[in-house]
Amino acid sequence: MSLFARTGLDEHNRRVEWLVRTLFLLMTVLLIIPVALIMGILIQRGAPALSWGFLTEVPTNGMTAGGIFTALIGTVWIVAVALLASVPIGVAAAVYLSEYAPDNWLTRAINLAIINLAGVPSIVHALFGLGAFVVFFGFGRSILAASLTLAVMTLPIVIVATRESLQAVPHAFREACWNMGATRWQTIRRVVLPNSISGILTGVILEVSRTAGETAPIMFTGAAAFLPFLPQGVLDQTMAMSLHLYVVSTQVPDVPDALPFGVALVLISMVLVMNATSIAFRIYLRNKRKW
Amino acid sequence: MVDNAPKLSVRNLSVRYGDKQALNGISLDVFPNEIFGIIGPANSGKTSFLRALNRMEEFDANMTVEGDILFEGQDITAIRNVYALRRKVGVVFPLPVGLPMSIYENVAFAPKLAGIKKKAELDEIVERCLIRAALWDEVKDRLDALGSLLSGGQQQRLTIARALSQNPELLLLDEFSIAVDPVTTMRIEDVLKELKEEITIVLVTNLVQQARRLADRTAFFLESELIETAETEELFSGVVKDQRTRDYVEGRFG
Amino acid sequence: MPADVQGDHLSSSIATELNTRGWDWYVDRIVSIGVFVGGVSAIIFIIGIFVFVTREGLDFALGSLDLKEFFTSINWRPTSERNPTYGILALMTGTASVTGLAMLVAVPFSLGAAIYIAEFASGRTRESLKVLVELLAAIPSVVWGFIGMSIMNPLIIEMFDVPVGLSVLNAGVILGLMAAPIMTTIAEDALKAVPDSYREAAEAMGATRWQVIFKVVLPAAKHGLMAAILLGVGRGFGETMAVLMASGHAINIPTSPFDSVRALTATIAAELGDTARGSDHYGVLFTLGIFLFVITFIINLIADVVVKGVGRQK
Numbered sequence: 094m095s096l097f098a099r100t101g102l103d104e105h106n107r108r109v110e111w112l113v114r115t116l117f118l119l120m121t122v123l124l125i126i127p128v129a130l131i132m133g134i135l136i137q138r139g140a141p142a143l144s145w146g147f148l149t150e151v152p153t154n155g156m157t158a159g160g161i162f163t164a165l166i167g168t169v170w171i172v173a174v175a176l177l178a179s180v181p182i183g184v185a186a187a188v189y190l191s192e193y194a195p196d197n198w199l200t201r202a203i204n205l206a207i208i209n210l211a212g213v214p215s216i217v218h219a220l221f222g223l224g225a226f227v228v229f230f231g232f233g234r235s236i237l238a239a240s241l242t243l244a245v246m247t248l249p250i251v252i253v254a255t256r257e258s259l260q261a262v263p264h265a266f267r268e269a270c271w272n273m274g275a276t277r278w279q280t281i282r283r284v285v286l287p288n289s290i291s292g293i294l295t296g297v298i299l300e301v302s303r304t305a306g307e308t309a310p311i312m313f314t315g316a317a318a319f320l321p322f323l324p325q326g327v328l329d330q331t332m333a334m335s336l337h338l339y340v341v342s343t344q345v346p347d348v349p350d351a352l353p354f355g356v357a358l359v360l361i362s363m364v365l366v367m368n369a370t371s372i373a374f375r376i377y378l379r380n381k382r383k384w
Numbered sequence: 385m386v387d388n389a390p391k392l393s394v395r396n397l398s399v400r401y402g403d404k405q406a407l408n409g410i411s412l413d414v415f416p417n418e419i420f421g422i423i424g425p426a427n428s429g430k431t432s433f434l435r436a437l438n439r440m441e442e443f444d445a446n447m448t449v450e451g452d453i454l455f456e457g458q459d460i461t462a463i464r465n466v467y468a469l470r471r472k473v474g475v476v477f478p479l480p481v482g483l484p485m486s487i488y489e490n491v492a493f494a495p496k497l498a499g500i501k502k503k504a505e506l507d508e509i510v511e512r513c514l515i516r517a518a519l520w521d522e523v524k525d526r527l528d529a530l531g532s533l534l535s536g537g538q539q540q541r542l543t544i545a546r547a548l549s550q551n552p553e554l555l556l557l558d559e560f561s562i563a564v565d566p567v568t569t570m571r572i573e574d575v576l577k578e579l580k581e582e583i584t585i586v587l588v589t590n591l592v593q594q595a596r597r598l599a600d601r602t603a604f605f606l607e608s609e610l611i612e613t614a615e616t617e618e619l620f621s622g623v624v625k626d627q628r629t630r631d632y633v634e635g636r637f638g
Numbered sequence: 639m640p641a642d643v644q645g646d647h648l649s650s651s652i653a654t655e656l657n658t659r660g661w662d663w664y665v666d667r668i669v670s671i672g673v674f675v676g677g678v679s680a681i682i683f684i685i686g687i688f689v690f691v692t693r694e695g696l697d698f699a700l701g702s703l704d705l706k707e708f709f710t711s712i713n714w715r716p717t718s719e720r721n722p723t724y725g726i727l728a729l730m731t732g733t734a735s736v737t738g739l740a741m742l743v744a745v746p747f748s749l750g751a752a753i754y755i756a757e758f759a760s761g762r763t764r765e766s767l768k769v770l771v772e773l774l775a776a777i778p779s780v781v782w783g784f785i786g787m788s789i790m791n792p793l794i795i796e797m798f799d800v801p802v803g804l805s806v807l808n809a810g811v812i813l814g815l816m817a818a819p820i821m822t823t824i825a826e827d828a829l830k831a832v833p834d835s836y837r838e839a840a841e842a843m844g845a846t847r848w849q850v851i852f853k854v855v856l857p858a859a860k861h862g863l864m865a866a867i868l869l870g871v872g873r874g875f876g877e878t879m880a881v882l883m884a885s886g887h888a889i890n891i892p893t894s895p896f897d898s899v900r901a902l903t904a905t906i907a908a909e910l911g912d913t914a915r916g917s918d919h920y921g922v923l924f925t926l927g928i929f930l931f932v933i934t935f936i937i938n939l940i941a942d943v944v945v946k947g948v949g950r951q952k
Contacts, residue, residue, distance in 0.1 A: 106846045113848040114758050120750030121767060124818055128774050131785055185676025193670055194677060195445040205942060206680040212869070212938040213687060213931060214876025215779075216903045219910075220927040224690035228915065245683050252680070269481040269543070271443055273494040273550055274471030276666035283493070288484050306778025309878040309903075313910050335780045342784050343883060357784050361777060368776040372769050383484040384532040456652050463656040465663055497662075 142355025167331035174240035183251025191259040211249035239315030254296020258289035302367035397451035406432040421599025474547030480539030482531035490531040517545035537568035698921020732899035737874040739810025752825035775819035786884025804886035828862020
């Protein structure tokens with residue numbers, strides 16, 4: 094055995110190395126295990142509530158029975174309207190930063206603003222949404238106000254993901270197009286965007302998942318604790334999955350134990366499935382390069 | 385000796401990137417239907433010269449250009465539409481750049497930009513340019529394949545086909561043989577000799593012998609300066625004004 | 639027309655061509671203005687947030703607010719009929735204690751995990767761990783709050799034999815678990831940004847793997863790691879729903895981890911729904927918002943400067 098040939102110092106180093114490695118592995122595992130356990134408990138206690146009816150029926154009996162249909166559809170509304178607002182702005186901002194922006198103070202200010210948009214507490218975004226969209230612009234408490242609040246909040250996700258995928262397109266492609274007499278925009282539309290659209294899509298999916306899970310920004314801007322009907326337009330209020338979980342677990346007395354677990358399970362499944370899709374998509378793209 | 389008006393007339397051209405001087409007060413003329421060679425060691429300003437001809441400073445905030453560049457008598461530093469200029473000037477880079485689209489689309493790209501929409505017309509241009517670039521036989525059965533996944537030599541010929549698809553009056557080649565095998569290099573050189581009948585070519589090369597084989601006249605750049613311009617024959621037969629040119633041509637530095 | 643047109647027919651036709659701006663030129667110009675507006679929108683929004691939150695809170699902040707009371711009183715009684723008081727000291731200690739405990743949990747584990755993923759794990763293990771960490775970061779805060787209430791709460795009551803399980807401990811652990819994945823990701827990026835040549839140079843001198851990590855990699859990445867911790871602090875500080883649900887939401891200066899507390903963010907979330915626009919209570923909640931905005935702005939600014947410090951070093 095070669096081990097016998099090693100000196101005492103080597104042996105010592107090997108042991109320390111093994112110890113350090115194991116310690117860090119343990120820390121990684123300890124980060125993941127509790128969450129895995131929690132997920133297990135969520136599934137175990139939420140599963141009894143789940144049924145087809147749970148997804149397709151409206152809440153009844155003061156939200157202690159029935160399903161989550163109105164909240165589910167409400168979340169779809171809020172997410173859809175938020176995307177309509179944030180994706181065009183976010184993609185435009187990313188195109189500016191990646192394709193046009195010179196290295197100057199304004200660009201640095203924009204980058205700082207993006208970092209801060211992502212870092213401002215969600216409750217401050219809620220106050221902004223209330224002050225700006227509900228009160229100042231007069232949208233009232235509505236899907237529109239809630240969605241715009243979320244759109245501003247999640248803008249950095251779209252911008253950062255889009256900018257990254259735009260910058261993954263080699264600069265040489267742009268120069269080649271410019272030298273053929275293409276304008277910047279023709280270059281972007283015909284070469285840069287077609288080759289980064291899938292990366293942008295992964296960012297958008299990520300944004301969907303984030304938007305669907307947020308609670309604080311919509312509490313005072315458009316999401317209602319309980320509504321017996323579906324919204325008819327963007328100026329209506331609506332129920333939402335995230336707020337519904339908060340309400341049934343804190344505000345409603347005598348809720349059967351499985352109900353909030355069921356709501357939590359559906360919400361987390363939505364979010365994780367979308368995230369997993371985004372990640373899988375990204376890995377697929379990485380393995381399918383075009384240059 | 386060429387005796388008509390210059391195609392390209394450069395006066396006192398300087399290029400800077402930030403604080404770094406890349407080209408310092410160059411003046412030279414390029415005449416119609418000649419191959420104008422530019423030789424010189426790395427970082428002597430050859431590429432900056434080509435970039436300035438195509439007004440690339442528009443898209444590079446760091447790059448500043450001073451002096452006059454007259455293209456058929458028109459000062460291009462003052463024109464209002466740089467895209468129209470670039471459509472008249474084809475460029476081939478040191479490293480081949482096949483765009484990540486089909487071979488067909490690569491060549492049809494510039495004609496489409498120019499507003500040509502008819503399929504038959506585009507088909508004709510694609511075939512003609514690929515034939516001229518000596519690539520047609522190898523790719524005619526797979527025009528849908530990705531241009532960016534061709535071999536290096538094929539991509540370089542695709543780049544030339546693309547440059548020709550613009551119907552350029554001026555073709556700029558920047559060390560096109562760096563990433564290309566010798567056989568392909570020879571094929572491209574033959575193509576250039578034919579093209580000379582129709583267009584004007586500026587050939588930047590790191591291979592002194594390539595300039596000798598192809599260029600009618602040759603300029604020697606060194607450390608951002610133009611040392612001298614001469615008939616290629618003279619340059620290589622030792623009729624030079626500057627000792628540094630002789631040293632470079634004879635391979636004493638570079 | 640250009641200045642330099644020569645007499646003959648050829649040059650004047652080329653002069654016309656090079657000076658005529660086509661449709662494409664104008665489309666490009668319009669798009670460049672459009673995307674510029676998109677880019678600047680980020681600045682407009684961040685200013686908008688400040689302006690609109692301030693606008694709603696300004697009357698109160700300049701009028702009825704007693705700044706000394708605001709920062710030094712532990713009495714938060716905004717709904718009192720006779721003598722409403724607006725002291726946020728207890729709320730600040732609530733936020734600080736929860737965030738502090740969260741960092742105690744999250745910093746070692748996330749740095750440890752980041753070191754393992756960046757320096758030890760490889761290939762498929764590394765990829766799977768990164769994906770797992772990313773998924774953990776995606777769990778919505780309201781779900782974390784629910785976990786705190788429904789799973790952690792009974793667990794704490796049973797384990798430590800205390801009457802209430804909604805406390806600094808509960809919220810701190812929940813917040814730690816929430817912040818750790820993000821911190822892990824940023825810290826891992828910082829470690830990966832250390833050039834391999836550093837590691838190779840150290841290994842060539844006979845250093846073992848752990849010596850390389852502690853003596854070379856960690857010092858080289860220290861700015862990035864500090865930024866990761868700072869962003870974790872910002873995240874904990876600004877978290878709302880999870881803290882609201884798991885902390886017990888009782889106004890209290892905590893003396894042990896088992897005490898219930900109330901956080902700044904949670905106070906706004908819990909009370910804003912019951913206030914009338916224009917009232918003092920409404921105004922003070924927006925004033926709290928300004929305070930939160932400014933603090934997070936400063937944290938982000940520092941993190942940004944710290945990261946830029948790394949950039950300059952290279």
